[in-house]
Amino acid sequence: MNTGKDEVPLSGGRMTQGVVRVGDTVRRPVTARSAFVAELLNHLQQRGFNGAPRYLGLDDTGRDTFTYLPGRVPARFQLWSDEQVVAAGTLLRSLHEATRGSRLAATRPVVCHHDPGPNNAVFYQDRPMAFIDFDTAAPGDPLEDLGYMAWTWCISSKSQAPPAQEQATQVRILADAYGLDIPARSSLVDAILDRQIRNALWWRRHLNAPQPRVADDEQVLARIAWSIREHDYTTANRAVFASALR
16 A cells, blocks of 8 residues: 655646655546546547546555656646647647547537646647646537637736737637637637636635635635636637637
8 A cells, every 4th residue: 555655746737636646657536527537538548549648547545546647737827839839729629539429428529628728738848748637527519628728828818918919819820720610710709708707607616615625715716806807808809819710
């Protein structure tokens, strides 16, 4: 049995507390989502998708065990290069295609990650090569993931961020890399706005959640306020983003 002396706490994904590295593996407490995540990761492996950890079963303490993916997970959102955005969009498309038409997708087009931000991506040689933290994965529409990715990789309301036109150009680069078809492009801005509002609502629900929480009240309120600012910024520049996608 592992005594914990060889365990290294890991950051990155925010959904589950107590994630540690043990050698070349990652151990996580079992959650209500564990069975689905295990089946999904096994399916992705069978389909030849290499951009996710492999599920290795339970360890001797009853924790889920996964392969450790070498690289770095960004500690915070930042400005990403066009090349990094292209790699992220290509990776997301590969994930979706690996699940399209599968039993796991049920009646929806694909299985979505639902949180494919930079904080859930493993970078190797400065390129996003894999996703981690599949706790929110579930059947969905590709635009749910692409809307969130466009926001968290390309859009920022910060005063020091590039102008909206430059951000819009990068959203178009992401859509091109993903291979988003023309009809879907007309809905991408709405998908971005939807994910920003849903993110604010998700965090608001955690204000009254029992302990232990994924963040304290001050952090939760800050993330709600940030999501709303981002939504207001995207709304104010909606025409710029929509024009870039035509």
